Amino acid sequence: MNQVFSSELWRPIELSIALAFITTALLLFFGTPLAWWLARSNVWWKEAVATLVAMPLVLPPTVLGFYLLIALGPNGPGGSIAGLWGGRTLAFSFPGLVIGSLLYSMPFVVQPIRNAFEAIGDRPLEVAATLRATPWQSFWRVAAPSARSGFLTGAILGFAHTLGEFGVVLMIGGNIPDQTRVLSIAIFDYVETSQWALAHMLAAGMVVFAFIVIFTMMIIEKNVSGARE
Amino acid sequence: MIKRRQSIFLIAGVFLVLGLRNVRADTAHVAVAANFTDTARELAQVFRNNTGHEAVLSFGASGQFYAQIREGAPFEVFLSADDSRPKKLVDDNFGIADEEFTYAVGKLVLWSRKSGLSLNEETLKKGDFSKIAIANPVAAPYGAAAVEVMKALGVYAELLPKIVQGNSIAQTFQFVNTDNAELGFIALSQIPNRKEGSWWIVPAKYYKVIHQDAVLLKSGAKNNAARAFMVFLRSSVARTIIQKSGYATDEIASRNR
Numbered sequence: 001m002n003q004v005f006s007s008e009l010w011r012p013i014e015l016s017i018a019l020a021f022i023t024t025a026l027l028l029f030f031g032t033p034l035a036w037w038l039a040r041s042n043v044w045w046k047e048a049v050a051t052l053v054a055m056p057l058v059l060p061p062t063v064l065g066f067y068l069l070i071a072l073g074p075n076g077p078g079g080s081i082a083g084l085w086g087g088r089t090l091a092f093s094f095p096g097l098v099i100g101s102l103l104y105s106m107p108f109v110v111q112p113i114r115n116a117f118e119a120i121g122d123r124p125l126e127v128a129a130t131l132r133a134t135p136w137q138s139f140w141r142v143a144a145p146s147a148r149s150g151f152l153t154g155a156i157l158g159f160a161h162t163l164g165e166f167g168v169v170l171m172i173g174g175n176i177p178d179q180t181r182v183l184s185i186a187i188f189d190y191v192e193t194s195q196w197a198l199a200h201m202l203a204a205g206m207v208v209f210a211f212i213v214i215f216t217m218m219i220i221e222k223n224v225s226g227a228r229e
Numbered sequence: 230m231i232k233r234r235q236s237i238f239l240i241a242g243v244f245l246v247l248g249l250r251n252v253r254a255d256t257a258h259v260a261v262a263a264n265f266t267d268t269a270r271e272l273a274q275v276f277r278n279n280t281g282h283e284a285v286l287s288f289g290a291s292g293q294f295y296a297q298i299r300e301g302a303p304f305e306v307f308l309s310a311d312d313s314r315p316k317k318l319v320d321d322n323f324g325i326a327d328e329e330f331t332y333a334v335g336k337l338v339l340w341s342r343k344s345g346l347s348l349n350e351e352t353l354k355k356g357d358f359s360k361i362a363i364a365n366p367v368a369a370p371y372g373a374a375a376v377e378v379m380k381a382l383g384v385y386a387e388l389l390p391k392i393v394q395g396n397s398i399a400q401t402f403q404f405v406n407t408d409n410a411e412l413g414f415i416a417l418s419q420i421p422n423r424k425e426g427s428w429w430i431v432p433a434k435y436y437k438v439i440h441q442d443a444v445l446l447k448s449g450a451k452n453n454a455a456r457a458f459m460v461f462l463r464s465s466v467a468r469t470i471i472q473k474s475g476y477a478t479d480e481i482a483s484r485n486r
Contacts, residue, residue: 069407069409070407072409073407073408073409074408074409075408087359088359088360088409088411089359089360089408089409089410091404091407091409092360092393092404092409092410170396174360174362174393174394174395174404174410175365175393175394175395175396176392176393176394188396189365189367189368191296192290192292192293192296192365192368192396193292193296193365193367193368194292194295194296194299
């Protein structure tokens with residue numbers, strides 16, 4: 001009984017952590033060049049791109065979920081991608097959730113990194129260039145280390161936000177154990193079906209987790225601003 | 230400064246909206262099982278024309294409403310997709326015993342959006358599809374019925390990896406309607422215009438009959454509109470609409486005595 005209990009509870013947790021981890025890693029990888037470009041470029045339309053990145057902050061998850069359901073389906077691009085390995089649709093699948101989470105959590109990762117890059121200013125990079133550093137070297141030796149608090153903030157927020165994702169997953173997930181039944185969906189399910197003991201356990205865990213995340217963020221912020229003075 | 234001004238506008242707006250909503254006095258808030266969505270809309274319209282009362286409808290999974298009603302959700306009437314939840318509400322003093330009755334008997338169908346398919350037992354046994362949608366069997370009676378059918382045909386274990394769950398029967402419908410799942414178990418009443426796609430009306434021998442019960446909740450005992458709605462629901466006018474929508478009503482009379 002106890003074992004059933006714990007595996008029933010653990011599987012959504014593991015799935016959520018895997019989703020958050022993969023999403024955050026991909027966002028750091030692809031989001032960093034984007035953030036760099038947003039911080040350094042002078043083209044007039046870059047704020048339009050920044051706006052697109054930030055839009056999930058404002059849009060209800062249902063809007064994203066609705067479009068994703070169509071885009072991931074057999075008549076959208078997702079269906080063609082799924083066709084590569086003989087599938088029909090990317091909805092109801094873990095890769096589908098990763099795509100949704102990438103869009104949904106992008107602003108939480110890109111924005112702090114962009115801010116950190118902008119805070120460096122032109123001067124240190126100009127100095128690096130005078131010292132004959134290649135752009136690649138000055139990025140890795142000057143910009144990246146100075147922006148590390150931005151990376152850390154972005155990573156933590158991206159991870160936490162993906163873990164807390166609900167609406168998008170509800171719309172494109174299909175509640176499949178080990179594939180799309182993530183933590184927030186499991187809680188919803190338990191509440192809806194009156195299994196409140198299980199709902200309580202997961203919900204309390206999320207409350208503790210959220211506290212730890214925000215507390216950690218505050219400590220980091222404080223240390224960074226302390227170090228600057 | 231700007232923030233403060235905005236919030237004043239916001240609060241004023243909220244009060245305005247609340248004020249407008251309360252102009253009508255006789256209003257019943259009805260929680261409706263998702264499978265009954267279209268039928269309930271039609272009923273509410275006829276109800277308003279006939280009585281002048283307003284039935285404000287909310288749609289969702291029966292299990293969800295059941296949990297919400299127990300926590301004091303502001304509904305006066307509950308149209309469930311099963312009979313056990315309304316009976317439990319009566320037993321636990323949330324519902325009124327004399328006002329608990331079957332309003333419809335549900336018909337489960339296996340539905341595909343593609344026209345011209347011949348769906349039947351063999352479709353499920355062959356399993357020649359990648360996804361089949363059902364409603365969450367714990368929260369939605371049509372989902373539970375779908376599981377019973379697959380078990381009765383001895384294909385549940387094989388189909389399990391292909392099952393996707395909608396949070397209600399409405400979401401299940403939408404999974405099939407967007408073609409993300411090729412097949413789905415839904416209610417007959419949900420098929421658009423009762424003619425789109427292909428379907429198989431699952432023989433009643435494969436699942437326990439779906440008695441859909443209505444109950445007047447304690448909160449609605451003194452609500453004229455709610456009481457009138459319960460009377461209307463048993464009228465022959467309502468019964469005709471319900472039947473036309475794809476439910477059986479003939480055995481209701483005997484069941485409700």
